[in-house]
Amino acid sequence: MKKLIFSLCFSYCFIFYGFAQESEKLILSIDTETKYQIIDHFGASDAWSIQFVGNWPEVKKKAIAKLLFSKEMSHGKPLGIGLSMWRMNLGAGAAAQGSESGIKDEWRRASSFLKADGSLNLPEIDGQLWFANAAKEHGVEKLLLFSNSPPVHLTKNEKGYSSDGNSNLPDENVDAFADYVSQVFKELGKHSLNPEYFSPVNEPQWDWKDGGQEGNPYTNQEVAMLVRALNSSFENEKIKVKIDVAEAGKINYLFELSDKPKRGNQIQEFFAPSSPNYLGDLNHVSKVISAHSYFTTSPSNTSVAMRQRLHEEVKRFPALSYWMTEYCILGGNEGEINGGKRDLGMDAALYVARVIHQDLSVANASAWNWWLAVSPYDYKDGLIYIDKNKTNGDFYESKMLWALGNFSRFIRPGFQRIALKSSSPNEEKINASAYLSSDQEEMVIVLINPENQPKEIQLNQLPDQFQIVKGYLTNENSSLEPKLIDLKNLTFPEKSILTLVFSLKK
Incomplete structure (x- = not known):
């Protein structure tokens, strides 16, 4: 396609609120020939509440599923945020142990997927299966199964967390765990669910010995041993699944040893051919390195610097992509925002939007995933919040849900990020990114304004073949x-997120 360069600048008239206000102009220039990462998906996890919510009254769980998965419109308004990945928790079996599991919060105990005879553990996982099928019915493109801990019958202490901060999976049970996972995939297939991805470890840097949830630490060597066993089992059983490594607890563990010398530098460890833990030549290993954005998002300049470093390291391996596979607002944010207490409003939403923007535009993440899709907690960890009731209750939409939707609903798998430059003196505060569909027939621009004043926009040099469809x-x-x-006359309101969708003229 001929190079398309167009400029956006903010004009005077404030059309959304019906009054005018002086504000700085922002000029953005987009070059559609300068392209970056291809977007794989936007997703969220079913841990842990879906095991209960999936058995709530039909009308309520359908309404929650619609908010998360739907790509439908009603009178031009999206009914949901159109997630393109659903992450399904492969429980370790702590739920069956009850209080003897050592995990105090029963909502964080998860059921094993298999019975002793190798069949699916119904009805214990019915709730999870219901939501996975709802995702499929809504057209969610991808399904991933993830494991926080091996099943308790294979662990050293027969619990879903470590007793001593070391791996709870004995070497002699690694192959059995791999075969267990293969059996899970075969059984899910009998129920018309076919996850394309498996993530075998979660934040392997942490000790996971407080019993706060199911979890297991691994050294890089132990991760490699498990992934090789999984690869062999998938080959033997003809399971068509890609393995995602390694869901690092912080992004810097991907490119430096930091405080975890046996659990850090994971890009080199798993994808450098000279490494003894090299996994890049295994048929079932996805050419993706994954990490979580926790504890690295504040202050903003530090967040940018760390993501620049990550991108530079990933670039050294041409076939490798980066997935951001888990985030919610935790503590340690340099006073910018506190993870405690629910925030259904825009303060938390704008913070999350900035994190998404930096992960996509600086780290070049090709996927972005939220943690708890549905949360019962008084914490900034949910897209949708619920009453902590196992059989029924009310649910509450957060603005964090819709902030993610400004990206996930319109930037579909296969879209590619394209160059966008800003000339604004507020460039560090007003975030903007642009994406082009694979057929180059649709373009999406996402704008984030956390400021207390509106910003004027004027779009110049729009190519004749493009027209704006709508703003959201x-x-x-x-x-x-x-x-x-x-x-010709547009203003971007204060403390808001605006997605502009362009398509070819008919």
Whole structure:
């Protein structure tokens, strides 16, 4: 396609609220020939509440599934955020142990997927299966199964967490764990669920010995041993699944040893051919390295620097992509925001939007995943919140749900990020990124304004073949609210996220 360069700058008229206000102009320039990563998906996890919510009254769980998965519109307004990945928790079996599991919160105990005879553990996992099938029915493109801990019958202490901060999976049980996973995939296939990915370890850097949830630490050598066993089992059983490594607890563990010398530097460890833990030549290993964005997002300049470092390291391996596979707002944010207490409003949503922007535009993540899709907690960890009730209750949408939706609903798998440069003096605060569909017939621009004043926009040099379809606004009063866009007279409201969707003229 001929190079398309167009400039966006903010103009005077404030069309969304019906009054004008002086504000700085922002000029953005997009070059569609300068391309970066191809987007694989946006996703969220079913841990841990879905085991219960999946058995709530039909009308309520269908409404929750629609919010997470739907790509439908009603009167031009999205009914949901259209996730393109659903992450399904392969429980270790702590739920069956009850209080003897050592995990105090029963909502964080998960059921084993298999009975002793090798069949699916029904009805204990019915809730999870219901939501996985709902995702499929809504057209969610990808399904991933992840493991926090090996099943308790294979662990050293017969619990879903470590007793001593070392791996709870004895070497002699590694092959049995791999075969267990293969059996799970075969059984799920009998129920018309065919996950394309398996993530065998979660944040292997942490000790996982407090019993707060199911979890297991691994050294890089132990990760490699397990992945090789899984690869062999999948080959033998003809399981068509890709393995995702290694869900690092922080992004810096991918490119430095840091404080975990046997569990860090994971890009080199798993994808450098000279490494004794090299996994890049295994048929079932996805050419992806994954990590979580926790504890690395504040302050903003530090967040950017770490993501630049990550991108530079990933670039050294041309076939490798980076997935950000888990995030919610925890503590340690340099006073910017506290993880405690629910925040259904825009403060948390704008913070999350900035993290998504930096992960996509600086780290070049090709996938971005939230942690708890549905949370019962008084914490900034949920897209949707529920009453902590196992059989019924109310649910509550957060603005974090819709902030993610400004990306996930419109930037579909296969879209590619394209160059965008800003000339604004507020460039570090006003975030903008752009994406082009694989057929180059659709373009999406996501704008984030955390400021207390609106920003003027004027779009110049739009190629003749493109027209704007609509804008979708999320702020304190709107959730992906469709807005008619006058390209000659447009203002981006304060404390809001605006997605602009362009398509070819017909």
